[in-house]
Amino acid sequence: MDVYQKSQASHPYTEQDIGTTRLLPTYRMDLRPTHSKDVFYQANPISNWKDVSWDKIGRPYRVERWSKEKLRWEKEHDQQLPPQTSWEMFNRSFQNLFDADALATRQEAFGTLGKSLGTLKMHEALEAVEDIVQATVWNKIHRVEDAVWDPRGKRALFEGLDVKKPEVLFLGAADGYEAMQLMAMYPGGHAVLVDYDDYCRTNRFGEFPEAYPFLGEDPATGAPRVWYRDEMNIDFEVVDIRDLKYGKEFDVVVSIGLIEHFPDEYKPLALDMHRRFLKPGGYAIMTTPRAQLQSKIFYTLFADIMNFAYRELMDVKHLGLYAYENGFEILRHGRIKAHNGIIARAR
Known part of the structure; x- marks a missing residue:
């Protein structure tokens, strides 16, 4: 790939695109x-x-429903999850949402749901439903609404x-x-x-x-x-x-x-x-x-x-x-x- 082609690939939008939006x-x-x-x-x-x-004005609302991974770590180590470790876990977990194609993830989860229901694997089916809901919500929040x-x-x-x-x-x-x-x-x-x-x-x-x-x-x-x-x-x-x-x-x-x-x-x-x-x-x-x-x-x-x-x-x-x-x-x-x-x- 020559320099021009690389620039086109990494800089696909120009001033002519100002005023536009596009879902990727x-x-x-x-x-x-x-x-x-x-x-x-x-x-x-x-x-x-x-x-x-x-x-x-009252005090801020505290979020207190914790990640299962956090609770599991604390049970295994018999101590509270250290702040830096919690941040490291969060970063990797959150970045997975940005990296995934939400619509493709949802489609795959629908396939898993169908197979699970057909074989009566209800735990697997419930996990597929959760994946469908999360992919749908993330797609709306991050791609559609860009919030x-x-x-x-x-x-x-x-x-x-x-x-x-x-x-x-x-x-x-x-x-x-x-x-x-x-x-x-x-x-x-x-x-x-x-x-x-x-x-x-x-x-x-x-x-x-x-x-x-x-x-x-x-x-x-x-x-x-x-x-x-x-x-x-x-x-x-x-x-x-x-x-x-x-x-x-x-x-x-x-x-x-x-x-x-x-x-x-x-x-x-x-x-x-x-x-x-x-x-x-x-x-x-x-x-x-x-x-x-x-x-x-x-x-x-x-x-x-x-x-x-x-x-x-x-x-x-x-x-x-x-x-x-x-x-x-x-x-x-x-x-x-x-x-x-x-x-x-x-x-």
Whole structure:
């Protein structure tokens, strides 16, 4: 394969495709502008966070239906599953959903169900039904609704930052999706992804689809442009975020679905990790899963795949109040498809 053919294969979309969306076997390509008739970022403004209190809003919802693999490990080892081991189990389990062709998985499960019912293997049949339900729901959430990556919602949340060629630090980076979206929107910068599971470096980020297009900006013209991961300046560090050696040198510190894994006694530490590495005037971007019925159903249905460690579902007021109480000024807050999101600065 010559260079041109390789480029065509890994960069299949161009500026001519802006405004379009397409369903692919394992994800949705979406280059539609953020400001369309179905904008997903909807702010619910709170003008004064001093007026928000835990007595008024209550506490986040705790997810407490655990993965069978977690329970089995704890029974075998007679101890609680360590946080890093739980994260490693989760990453491998969750990535399997991204890698699978949901429709093909569902079709295969239907075949298994038919054979199992024909031979009266009821346990096998029940497992096939569970696979059918999970594949159907995952297909709807990730491919049809695009609620996991949610490019338009994330772009709407990230827009308007006063940065040029930013230095970005992504804590608990997993597949690094949001850093790549930021690099497309604010081109010419540099991102450091941090995760203490090397599988995230080699597989979740390392095997992220080369052909996935990110809608961003052309720095030369200010016009919309399509970007790809191999055009971005990104490094990946495998380290516990508590052991990072950086100073206050980042324009943006971002975490996606991280804060909700810390019980209240550890949330000040988690939030300090965002403040510690920010330049004066830098932006902290944080999201957490929403406390909505769909999320509660998802984490129940996918318990064996998702629930290996402490997890909360929050309203945006919960996330904002945690940040406010721990020294942040909330600049923007709102809800996207599956997450709450805030943009904040250290006070």
